[in-house]
Amino acid sequence: MKIIILGAGQVGTTLAESLVSEDNDITLVDNENDRLELLQDKHDLRVVKGAASSPQVLRESGAPDADLLVAVTSSDETNMVACQVAYTLFNIPTKIARIRSADYLREKDKLFQPDVVPIDHIISPEKLVTDEITRLIDYPGALQVAHFADGRISIVVVKAYYGGPLVGYALSALKEHMPHIDCRVVSILRQDKVIRPQGSTIVEAGDEVTFICATIHIKAVMSELQRLEKPYKRLMIIGGGNIGMGVAKRLEEQCTVKLIERNPERATALAERLGKTLVFCGDASDQSLLFEEHIENIDVFLSLTSDDEANIMSALLAKRLGAKKAMVLIQRMAYINLIQGGTIDIAVSPQQATISALLGHIRKGDVANVVTLRHGIAEALEIIVHGDENTSNVIGRRIADLKLPVGAIIGAVLRGEEVIIAKKNLLINEKDHVIVYVSDKKHIAEIEKLFQPSAFFV
Incomplete structure (x- = not known):
């Protein structure tokens, strides 16, 4: 597939790196020469x-015979x-275009039409990030939840x-513990090593376990x-940007939400737009403010x-002062593996969420959904099966008779x-909608090749 990616920022670069290894013809466009040279030296x-x-x-980039254009520059316009x-x-x-502005998104049904934009x-x-954070609040204790x-x-x-109850026991005991609930463990990460799970695999404390089940059974399996x-009932949000405001708006009906915003004008605007969220103008590094607002609760x-x-x-400061859980937004992928699982409980990446959404539109075949897992190493796909025998x-x-590659599991x-x-x-x-986990x-x-019917995609 001939793909043009516009913008060599975090998302454009990560997407190019992900797709170039899959036998695609990639052209990356950007204004920054140094960034482009670095990428060209590293990748084909x-x-x-x-x-x-x-x-x-665009003409120089091969637009006349391109199959796909992905516009992910920092400018919506x-x-x-x-x-x-x-x-x-x-x-x-x-x-495909990345659009950040809420103004454009509110009018998307009228704006983004073939005869308009x-x-x-x-x-x-x-x-995407607001949705991900909301899911994590809905399932306390989860590191990632994908529907x-x-x-x-x-x-x-x-x-x-x-x-x-399962810690210290073999995975086969899961069926004994929950005879009426079906679930499949698809991966175990133990001390940075991936273990392919079998019935005899013993679950150890500290294992990062990835499982698949009907959504209604998530909490039963987690238990x-x-x-x-x-x-979670008491939340404190730092930053009143689009994500902070979106999370507060989504959760203020079910939780007590406090939001701290440094900019006085933005704080005033947020206080007017958020009906039940308590908005403060201040600095999250101000210990006295955190104490006054009972960070320990x-x-x-x-x-x-x-x-x-x-x-x-x-x-880190909030955890030291008594907050039970800390969730942070991280733009730079290099930081995520460094911090998650230590003092900071969960790191959420806008880049990874965006890449997942983009891949859902790029994968060959009828792929309804793609989620990247383990910070981009693994992937799960929802593939709709077409054709006949x-x-x-x-x-x-x-x-059992399918020739699945190593590390691929139909969950x-x-x-x-x-x-x-x-x-x-x-x-x-x-x-059938088949959910495939690929380690x-x-x-x-x-x-993709396995699930493509011979007469369906040429």
């Missing part, structure tokens, strides 16, 4: 220096104009602790791996400013309205 891709929305630059130019001059079939898919990092099949099936990452935490401290270092430091490599075949299937946790004798049917993204191309 083309780079073009210039303005992303320039017709001449540049992304929109680039998609307009790509449609009008070059008729690029699929155009021709964008096929909109990616909004702020909404598939219209929310019916979920993949959850959770740390095993002493006190969980096997750790003592279930009480619902806060269930989750969410540091959601655009400054990674400030988020990390304020979260003659044209498909999977329809009418048992899961669950949605068949009509029924959630089926996959067993080796399960036959795959047409129109190493380098095998994605094999999965």
Whole structure:
């Protein structure tokens, strides 16, 4: 597939690195020459220096025969104009744009139409991150929660602790403990080593366990791996940007929310827009302010400013002063593995959320949803099966007979309205929504090929 990526920032770079290894023809466009040279030295891709929305630059980038344009520059307006130019001059079939501004998103149904601003898919990092944080608040103790099949099936990452009934026992004991609930453990991370789970695998305290189950059973399965935490009721949010405001608005009906914003004008505007959230103008590093607002009673401290270092430091301070959990927004991928799981409980990455959403539109075949797991190393795909027994490599075949690559596991299937946790004798049917967990993204191309019917995609 010929793909043009506009913008070599964190998202554009990570996306290019992810796709270039999958036998795609990638061209990356940016104004920063040093950044482009560095990427060209590291990866097998083309780079073009210039303005992303320039017709001449797009022409040089191969727009006349490109299959896909992904506009992820830091400017919404540049992304929109680039998609307009790509449609009008070059008729690029699929155009994806990152749009951040809430003003544009509010009018998206009228604006983003073929005869107005021709964008096929909109990616909004702020909404994606707000959704992710809300899911983590809904499932106390989870490190990551991803929904598939219209929310019916979920993949959850959770740390095993002493006190969980399954800790110290083999995975096969899960069925004895929960005879009426189906669940499948698809990965265990132990001391930075991935263990392929088997029935005889003993769950140890400290293991990072990834499991798949019907969404309604998430808390029941989590209770096997750790003592279930009480619902989070008292939240403190640092930063009143789009994400901070979005999280407060989403959660203020079910939780007591306090929000600290440094800018006085922004704090005033937030106080007017947020009906039940208590808004303070102040600095999150001010210990006296945190003490006055009873930081020791806060269930989750969410540091959601655009400054990674400030988020990390304020979260460390809040934990030292008694906050029970700390969740931080991290832009730089290099920081995430350094901090998560120590004093800071959860790091949320806008880049990773955006990449997941983009991959859902880029993967070959009928892929309804993609989620990157373990900070980009693993991936889960929801694939809709098409074809028949003659044209498909999977329809009418048992899961045990499928030639899945190493580290790939079919975790669950949605068949009509029924959630089926996959067993080796399960036959795959047409129109099944199959959830595949892939422990190493380098095998994605094999999965795509396996599920593509011969007469469906050329």
